[in-house]
Amino acid sequence: MKIILKNGRILDPSQELDVIGNVIIEDEVVVEVGSDVEVEEDADEIIDCTGLWITPGLVDMHVHLREPGEEQKETIATATQAAAAGGFTTVCCMPNTNPPLDNAALIDFILDRAASPLAGGVFVAPVGSLTEGNRGDRISNLEAMRKAGIVAASDEGCATQNSKVMNRAMEYCNQLDLPILAHCEDYTLSDGGVMNEGAVSAMLGLKGMPRSAEEVMVMRNCLLSLHTGCQVHIMRVSTWGAVEMIRQAKYLGARVTCETCPQYLCLTEEMMADFAPEFKTTPPLRTQVDIDLLMQALADGTIDVIASDHSPHADYEVQVPFDEAPFGMAGLESCLSVTLTHVTHSGVLSPLETIRKLSTAPAKILRLDAGTLRPGDSPVAQVTLIDPELKWKFDVQKTFSKGKNTPFNGMELKGKAVLTISGSEIYRDASFDNARVTSIN
Amino acid sequence: MSRNLTSIRNLKQSEIQDLLKLAAEFKKGINHDTPMKSHGNKVIGLLFFENSTRTRVSFEQAANYLGYRVSSFAAQSSSLSKGETLKDTLLTLKGERLDALVMRHRSSGSANLAARFFGGPIVNAGDGEHEHPTQALGDALTILEKKRHFQGLKVAIVGDILHSRVARSNAWLLSKMGAELHFVGPKMLMPTDGGRLPGAIHHDLLAGIEGADVIMCLRLQKERMSDGLLSSVGEFRRMYQVNRETLKVAKDDCLVMHPGPLNRGIELDDFAADGPNSVIHRQVENGIFVRMAALHWVFEGNGESK
Numbered sequence: 035m036k037i038i039l040k041n042g043r044i045l046d047p048s049q050e051l052d053v054i055g056n057v058i059i060e061d062e063v064v065v066e067v068g069s070d071v072e073v074e075e076d077a078d079e080i081i082d083c084t085g086l087w088i089t090p091g092l093v094d095m096h097v098h099l100r101e102p103g104e105e106q107k108e109t110i111a112t113a114t115q116a117a118a119a120g121g122f123t124t125v126c127c128m129p130n131t132n133p134p135l136d137n138a139a140l141i142d143f144i145l146d147r148a149a150s151p152l153a154g155g156v157f158v159a160p161v162g163s164l165t166e167g168n169r170g171d172r173i174s175n176l177e178a179m180r181k182a183g184i185v186a187a188s189d190e191g192c193a194t195q196n197s198k199v200m201n202r203a204m205e206y207c208n209q210l211d212l213p214i215l216a217h218c219e220d221y222t223l224s225d226g227g228v229m230n231e232g233a234v235s236a237m238l239g240l241k242g243m244p245r246s247a248e249e250v251m252v253m254r255n256c257l258l259s260l261h262t263g264c265q266v267h268i269m270r271v272s273t274w275g276a277v278e279m280i281r282q283a284k285y286l287g288a289r290v291t292c293e294t295c296p297q298y299l300c301l302t303e304e305m306m307a308d309f310a311p312e313f314k315t316t317p318p319l320r321t322q323v324d325i326d327l328l329m330q331a332l333a334d335g336t337i338d339v340i341a342s343d344h345s346p347h348a349d350y351e352v353q354v355p356f357d358e359a360p361f362g363m364a365g366l367e368s369c370l371s372v373t374l375t376h377v378t379h380s381g382v383l384s385p386l387e388t389i390r391k392l393s394t395a396p397a398k399i400l401r402l403d404a405g406t407l408r409p410g411d412s413p414v415a416q417v418t419l420i421d422p423e424l425k426w427k428f429d430v431q432k433t434f435s436k437g438k439n440t441p442f443n444g445m446e447l448k449g450k451a452v453l454t455i456s457g458s459e460i461y462r463d464a465s466f467d468n469a470r471v472t473s474i475n
Numbered sequence: 476m477s478r479n480l481t482s483i484r485n486l487k488q489s490e491i492q493d494l495l496k497l498a499a500e501f502k503k504g505i506n507h508d509t510p511m512k513s514h515g516n517k518v519i520g521l522l523f524f525e526n527s528t529r530t531r532v533s534f535e536q537a538a539n540y541l542g543y544r545v546s547s548f549a550a551q552s553s554s555l556s557k558g559e560t561l562k563d564t565l566l567t568l569k570g571e572r573l574d575a576l577v578m579r580h581r582s583s584g585s586a587n588l589a590a591r592f593f594g595g596p597i598v599n600a601g602d603g604e605h606e607h608p609t610q611a612l613g614d615a616l617t618i619l620e621k622k623r624h625f626q627g628l629k630v631a632i633v634g635d636i637l638h639s640r641v642a643r644s645n646a647w648l649l650s651k652m653g654a655e656l657h658f659v660g661p662k663m664l665m666p667t668d669g670g671r672l673p674g675a676i677h678h679d680l681l682a683g684i685e686g687a688d689v690i691m692c693l694r695l696q697k698e699r700m701s702d703g704l705l706s707s708v709g710e711f712r713r714m715y716q717v718n719r720e721t722l723k724v725a726k727d728d729c730l731v732m733h734p735g736p737l738n739r740g741i742e743l744d745d746f747a748a749d750g751p752n753s754v755i756h757r758q759v760e761n762g763i764f765v766r767m768a769a770l771h772w773v774f775e776g777n778g779e780s781k
Contacts, residue, residue, distance in 0.1 A: 236666030237484070239583040239604030239640055244667070309584030353562045353592075355582030357603070 035078050035458070036060045042083025042419070044068070046090055047390035048406035057088050057407060059415045062457035067407045075474070081453070082470040083419060089389045090405050091123025091416030091456060092370060095215070095396040096190075096269060096293060096341035098362070099125075099158070101147065102140070103132025108346040108436045110147040114154030116344075116366040116435035118461035121451025123156055123416035124397070124404045125344075125366070126215075129163040130191030136163035136174045141182035154434075155460035157416075159185040159402060161215060164203050168192040173203050176210055185400045188215035190269065195221055197254060204264035213265040213399060218251035218276070219316065228357050230318040234303040240356065245273040248317045252276040256283035259290050267399055268292035270343050272317040274327035281336045291399050293339035294328055296372035297363060301441060311352050311359035312441045315345070329382045332391065338399065340377075340391040342369035346437020364437030368428055370420070372442060374449030378422075385422065393418075419453035424465055426450055477575070477596040478776030480769050481586040482606045483647040491615070491648060497768035498616050498761070505540060505764070514541045517574040517774065521547045522564075523600070524580045529735060529759065530600050530610075534577050537766035546573060561585065565592040575773060578602075583640075596773035598766075604638045610734055611644035612765035615652070617758050618689055621730055625652035631684040631725075632656065632674075633715055634693030634742060635664040641734045642693055646672050659683030660715065663704040680715050687725040691732040692717055692742040708741060718744035722752065730754050 039057040044067060055069035058077070073080070094117065100108035110127075117125045127144060129135035135144065141160050148158035162184035166172045168191065176187055187207055193216075194200045207214050224247035229235050231242020252268055256279055259266040271277055271294045283290045297315060302322055306313045313319060331337045345362025352359050370392065378388045397405025403412045430443040454461040483491070504511065519538050523531050531547070538545045559567075561580070565588075568576065575596040578589050583603030590597050601607040615625070622628060630649050636642045636658045646656050656674025658665065665676055677683030684690050699705050717731060731743070731752045739748060748755065 231667050233666075233668040233671035236637070236668060237643070237671045239602075239606070239638075239643060241604075242667065309587045350560065350562075353588075354560055355580065355588055355603075356584040357582045 035062070036076070038073055038077040038080045039083050039088050039417070039419070040073055040080055042086045042088035043385070044088045044407065045386050045389045046407040047386055047394040048090065048411070049408055052386045057417065059417070059455065062414055064407055064409050064412065064415045064417070066409060078474055080472040080474070085421070085423070086452065087385060087420040087422055088407070089418050089420060090393045090407050091418050091454065092121045092392045092451070093124045093396040093402065093404050094122045094342050094344065094366065094369065095126045095339060095400060096295070097125040097127055097344045097366065098130070098346065099127040099144070100131065100346060102143065106348045107351070110144065110158065111150070111152045111154070112434060112436050113344070113346070113366065114148060114156040114158065116154070116433060117156045118154040118454045118456070119434050119451070119463070120366040120368070121370045121418040121420065121454055122366065123418065123454060123456040124159055124402060125156055126159045126161050126185060126400065128190040129161050129188060130168055134163045134168040135160060136166050136168070138175070138178045138182035141179050141184055145183055155456050157404070157456065159400060161186045161188045161190070163187070164189040164194060164214065165199065170194045170196060171199060173199070173206055176206060176212060180210055180212055184212070185402065186213045186215050186267070188217065190215060190217045193217040193219045193221065193251060197258070200255065201258050201262065204258050204262040204266070208262055208264040213267055215267045215269055216255045217269055218248050218255060220247045220250045223247035223250065228314060229306055230303040230320050232303060232321065234306060238307070238309065243316070243318055245275055245320065248273055249275040249279060253279045256280060256288055256290050259283065260286055260288040263289065265289040270295050270298065270317060270341070271328070271337065272298045272320050272324065274324050277327060277331040277336055281331070284336065291338040292336070293341045294332070294337050295341055295343045296365065296369050296376070297441065299325060299328060300372060300376040305441070309356045310441070311354070311356055312363060312439050312443070314356065314359050314361055315363055316361040329377070332377065333382050338391065338395045340369070340373055341396065342366050344435070346435050347439045348436070349438060352439045362439070364433070364435050364440045366435060367433045368440060368442040368447070371428070371447040371450050374422060375447045379448055414457040415455055417455040418451050420449060421452045421465070422449045424448070424450045424452070426465065478773055479590045479595045479597040480608055480773055481590055481597060481599045483608045483611050483644045484606065488651050491651060494612055494765065494768045494772055495616055495619060497771060498612065498764040501540070501767045502761070502764040511540060511542060514543055514771070514774070516544070518544045518546055519770065520568050520573040520576045521545055522568070522576055522578040523549055525601070527579055527601070530579065533762040534600065534766050536763045537770055540763070541767055541770060543770065561588060562592050565589055569593050575770070596776065598769050598773055601640055604640050606644045607640040608644050609762065609766050609769050610641050611648040612769065613758055613762040614645055614691065614732060614734070615648055616761040616765055617732065617754050618730065620757070621754065622688060625649060625654045628654040628688040629686055630654045630656055630689040630691065631659055631687045632691045632693065633659040633680065633683065633717060634695055635699060636660050636693070637664045637666055638696065638699070639693045643672070645691060646674055650674065657683045657687070661705065661711070664699065680721055681724050684717070684721065685724045687729050689730045689732060690717055690725060692737070694734065694736060695738055695741055712741050716742065716744060717747045719746040722747055728752070732758055735759065
């Protein structure tokens, strides 16, 4: 089977490639890429990519699959289908399931489910619990889980409060060469809070989570990374102060990287004025000043990655008084488009840099065979075709995810993944013009 | 058509005026034994998920005067104690054909949720730390009766501003009507970014109430001590009690108000609570008339949801 992607704008940050050219996929691997690749008309399928971007399959390093234990919110099958529709070919699943992913058997379970024909054909890179049961006191059997296939360890959903435990975990992960994905929240400071502490929380009479709750832990984790040498990735940065800490830590030579999420780049606390629980997330939506400075940090490279923090919930869990609603929003199917709309089309990031944050950088941080179109670097072709100019309206009822809890519902967006390939084609969007495909056989 | 009364913040000045005018008319009518116009066979659900005697009785009285029938629920006897969600409770009450709901709930924004699932009319009788619109209307009616106007009045709200729905509703209402607001209290009980609430912030009592036309004290909730937000009741009393001495810096005819129930000897001394400046009992009485106005207003609405 030979597929030729013809005349597209190839954006491959792993090779600093931004050219109009062709990509040839043969027997499910990329064999040739570039502007000078000659196209012989002998392929099974030729896809005309004029006006489209051909990018490495996107990598979402922060996704909650909810299985096992909370299948009412999402399953591995539905989440991976949603991922494919969002342009992702690899997703990292967080360990705060029920039970938490703190042993090798559960990692096997995840990988088996992800490989099932019912799943979306997307690679799942599991992240193991940093501590047993996500309880924050004893370090998990990380070596056994590493052998089973975890790509990182994390206390996501249950931030390690005890600095001594975190310090030891970093020493151990450094030995195992395993990155830590750090959820940064001081629970004594954020205690009971449901939104950003500030003008709007004062107005609404909702308990606020101060920005210091995030920043104190970002600083601690940066310092511990510096002292232990452990590779630490700070998850979903939301405040300008946290960005500043990370900038300093990088300057001091810490092996620290970080991510932010689309919601922190275009939504503010102001939008919660009607108590809509779709806007409730942790860390909470902040202010326009934070957005402006996060954008700056994206542009100057302090923020390495854009991830979705896909956190689906069932409708009945969300349709409750605001303070009782769970934190988080579904994001796999809006992540790319919201980023293109608010970050790329606004000129903050070039198309190549956008793809770096959404694919190459996360793959590099987690050492995945992904995030590249270079022949031979990935055992299976992972390619996303993006129509950058497509204007569409996000309709949550058309999403694959079980989680309909998204603040982006109804939003006008520009740009969309129209075809996702992971080995073979795994998703074709309704907006994809089928006339682009020539089938030879 | 109906409308909702979920917050003061979303009301226009003219709507506040209408409500106060309506309340004054009801008061006059009742004081003169004028027969009430029948308001039809409507049934109002009083849904109180938090303990409240005074507000519930006040709404009951208001409904009685207007000839409405009342169906009363308390949290302990509702299905919520059996695990039913608030949404399902609201849908059930809608199915049971209640004509309106008066709801108090411990969650800020719960009145908005009620408006979403019950429809209307909804009267918010206190949602968490968000708003308590009819309390503010009753306070405003009391001020209006004594001062005849709001324009330029210096109003000091003293105590736990951060957690007070009464403070918020009053602040929105009085500032919309032209009063000058001053919030007084310790930093820990003040919003971090008070900038959005319409008023000046003071941590010193005397500076905050100097020259005041109205002082509103708020009830100090004892659980704030266990939160660690306050060092002790004694310290609060020494710093923020409105009493014979501290009242001297306010205007001679300064009104002393309190939404009750008051912690006598903490927020106020006997002189302030019972003396010539106190209008605390009048606030309670006026509560009934503004609740009559609120019920009338939501039923006779023009379809706009507020």
